[in-house]
Amino acid sequence: MNSARPDLVLDEVRITLSMIPSAMDSGPAEAVHEDVVKVFRGEFPGYRACNTIYHDLEHTMETFLAVARLIHGFHASGGSISPKSIQLGLITALMHDIGYIQQSHDRTGTGAKYTHVHVERGIEFMKAYLPKQGFSERDILVCRNMIRYTDTEIPSGEGRFPTDDELVGKILGVADLLGQMASRVYLEKLLFLYCEFEEALVSEYEDEKDLLRRTRGYYEETSRRIQEELDGVDRYARPHFRARWGIDHDLYREGVERNLDYLQQILDDPEENYGKYLRRRGLVDAFLEKKAALASWA
Numbered sequence: 020m021n022s023a024r025p026d027l028v029l030d031e032v033r034i035t036l037s038m039i040p041s042a043m044d045s046g047p048a049e050a051v052h053e054d055v056v057k058v059f060r061g062e063f064p065g066y067r068a069c070n071t072i073y074h075d076l077e078h079t080m081e082t083f084l085a086v087a088r089l090i091h092g093f094h095a096s097g098g099s100i101s102p103k104s105i106q107l108g109l110i111t112a113l114m115h116d117i118g119y120i121q122q123s124h125d126r127t128g129t130g131a132k133y134t135h136v137h138v139e140r141g142i143e144f145m146k147a148y149l150p151k152q153g154f155s156e157r158d159i160l161v162c163r164n165m166i167r168y169t170d171t172e173i174p175s176g177e178g179r180f181p182t183d184d185e186l187v188g189k190i191l192g193v194a195d196l197l198g199q200m201a202s203r204v205y206l207e208k209l210l211f212l213y214c215e216f217e218e219a220l221v222s223e224y225e226d227e228k229d230l231l232r233r234t235r236g237y238y239e240e241t242s243r244r245i246q247e248e249l250d251g252v253d254r255y256a257r258p259h260f261r262a263r264w265g266i267d268h269d270l271y272r273e274g275v276e277r278n279l280d281y282l283q284q285i286l287d288d289p290e291e292n293y294g295k296y297l298r299r300r301g302l303v304d305a306f307l308e309k310k311a312a313l314a315s316w317a
Contacts, residue, residue, distance in 0.1 A: 020084065022202070025056045028080040032109070035087045038262065039094045043102035048109040050152065055079065055113045058120055067121045070129040072211035072305070073199075074116045074137075081198030082191070085256075085271070086112040088263075089190045092255030095262045101183045107158060108187035110149075111165040115195060117141050134219035138170045168192030171244065189249040196241050197253060201274030206282055207302035209234065210293070214309050227306075228291055234282060238275070 021027055029052055036045055054063060059076035061068025069075050086108055090100055118140030119130035133140055142163050149159050165188040199205060213227040224230045245253050257269040285296045294303045 022080045022084065022198075023077045025052065025076065025080050028084050032084055032087045035084075035091045035259070035263065036105075039091055039105070041102045041105070043105050045106075045109075047152065047154075048106055048113070051110045051113050052083070054148075055117065058117060065123050067123055067125070069120055071119045071131050071215055072302075072309075073208045073215055074119045074130075078199055078202075079113060079116055081202060082115060082194050083109065083112045085194030085198045086187075086191055088259045089194055089252060089255045090187065091262070092257070092259035093186075093190070093252070095258040096255060100187060104161075104183035104187045107161050107184070108165060108191055111145075111162045111188075112191055112194065114141055114145055114148075114162075115166050115169045115191065117144050128218055129215075131215035131218040134215060134221065138166055141166055164188060165191055168249070169195045186250075186252070190252050190255075192249050193245055193253050196245065197256070197271040197275070200238065200241070200278065201271045202278075203274075204299050204302065205278050206231075206285075206293075207297045207299050207306075210297075210303065210306040211309065214306070227310075228293070231282065231291075231293060232286060235279060238279060 020031055029049065032048075033045060036043065056076065057063040058066050059069040059079065090105055090108065093100060116137065118137030119133055121130050121133075130137075145162050145166075146159060149162065154162075161184050164184065168188040168191050199208075202208070209230060210227050213224060213230045216224060216230070224233070245251060253269070253271065256271045257267065260266045260268060260270050281296070285291065285293050288295070297303050
């Protein structure tokens, strides 16, 4: 699936939802999808185009699709989620990183400076936007609670048997992680994550190579979070792929493991010359330009 094409992602989400036996109206989610694409492209009144290359529209589409897939996998495993919870989960997935987008009057730096507060900014966007689309106060409260599952700094609960809304929130938290780590350009885009951290004054990493070195540790922490805090809902990926494509594998897990194996090849190179290995989309060259720009701002 080409996650850089929002239209193709939406088509696949429609197909996935059609495999769930429910009477869910996908119209509201499709309308939000249209507006979110406009926001990220700078075509929505009052907002600049997205200028964070890691937390970009492609990642939002990856998360949106992963939420639909995991929800379908839950149903394919014999579970059932209410149509309303599915609808609100999909809408929240579309807006989970909208807090990185700058308003039109904000011309300083990039949206990366909002790294620490992007979830709260996303909530503020939803509070202003969703009532105009006919969503109730309760709907907004549910979306607010769901989006918090994407914030790794907020504990996700005690793993009790979830209500539908809690379950979908945990699915969103997992989809956010799997969507980025299984991406074919995950390693290239990690370089830009370093840039985002630099602008947000996250001082944890010495440089981009240090971030790459620590990525396996991040994966291990992520795996713990998925199992202990998010109830291991990644297990619903395999039933989805089996039912949708006849592939009895968890393609997300395989994508993550493939990325980590390739990362190890880079780290095993005595020179740690990531530019020799990371060649997709010319992203390394773009990163070096971005890094130079950041240095000029300092």
